[in-house]
């Protein structure tokens with residue numbers, strides 16, 4: 001699809017998002033990949049392995065996005081795009097043999113936790129929740145589980161920072177220990193994106209993305225992706241995608257690649273805005289606690305500074321009580337009261353409004369997904385709304 005002679009390995013991420021996933025440099029060829037709307041492909045001879053054949057298995061519009069994301073995550077293989085992040089999560093969880101054990105962060109993404117709990121209820125595997133930031137405790141629990149589980153039947157699921165508690169784990173240490181007991185390691189990299197952190201560098205086996213969020217970045221598509229360096233794992237994940245049919249529409253993937261072109265710029269601006277807002281919020285009389293790994297006082301700060309290229313665009317704040325938190329969300333005019341994250345527009349949500357949110361997430365916690373607007377406008381709106389909660 002693209003020019004193999006470009007030394008992609010030497011290019012920085014902010015170049016890769018622009019340079020990769022383009023058609024070959026031929027006279028009069030388009031510079032952007034076209035959207036291919038076709039459910040089937042000409043078969044003028046007996047099909048061979050790797051042929052497109054039918055669009056549940058393969059679509060030319062997926063290729064440039066999969067190539068770009070694979071390179072961005074530092075994989076030697078193209079990513080696999082799915083119809084949603086949870087579709088990708090279901091494929092990743094299918095790698096656990098029946099009767100196995102899945103270890104997940106207790107404050108992981110609520111949808112992944114609900115999916116894993118549902119599979120546990122069906123008898124597929126046992127779900128074991130941990131405090132992912134407590135490395136010692138996760139290590140001893142992994143050892144205990146390995147002592148009673150069959151070799152190769154364990155999966156460690158990483159999310160760091162967690163959603164919405166923003167706890168920071170030590171993925172390289174955890175991955176090493178998990179591999180030592182034969183566990184497979186999946187890392188949900190939705191919050192960080194490869195601009196901030198590349199889990200494959202920690203030795204993680206499979207990286208998961210809700211492409212819906214930062215990668216596509218405009219809150220206009222629902223998509224997911226998996227990335228791995230292991231050809232056998234990729235084959236199994238591809239087979240799951242084809243057989244279970246959690247495939248992406250060509251237009252959505254085309255939009256995601258278009259969004260990916262500005263990922264580095266958007267992440268940069270969101271992170272800058274988030275850092276400024278987190279510092280201002282930390283000094284606000286109406287805010288009881290700010291969770292943001294970029295704050296030097298944050299429990300995850302040292303780990304995040306050591307591992308990450310930035311501190312992300314999500315801030316969680318805790319207000320005095322639920323009524324105050326709801327009043328804040330109701331009072332903002334620029335921030336959009338909506339779930340989801342990672343778009344160009346700033347979103348605000350009291351997470352426990354969602355019934356699936358873990359009960360250990362404080363009721364009065366409000367998650368801010370910081371967009372790319374002018375930071376002083378964002379602050380003025382928040383500050384006015386926060387003061388209003390005090391006045392009433």
Ligand SMILES: *Cc1c(COP(=O)(O)O)cnc(C)c1O
Nearest residue numbers: 084085086109188190210212223
């Ligand atoms: C949104 C999200 C998902 C699920 O992705 P969808 O595209 O909504 O299916 C998974 N993990 C994290 C961290 C998310 O934020």
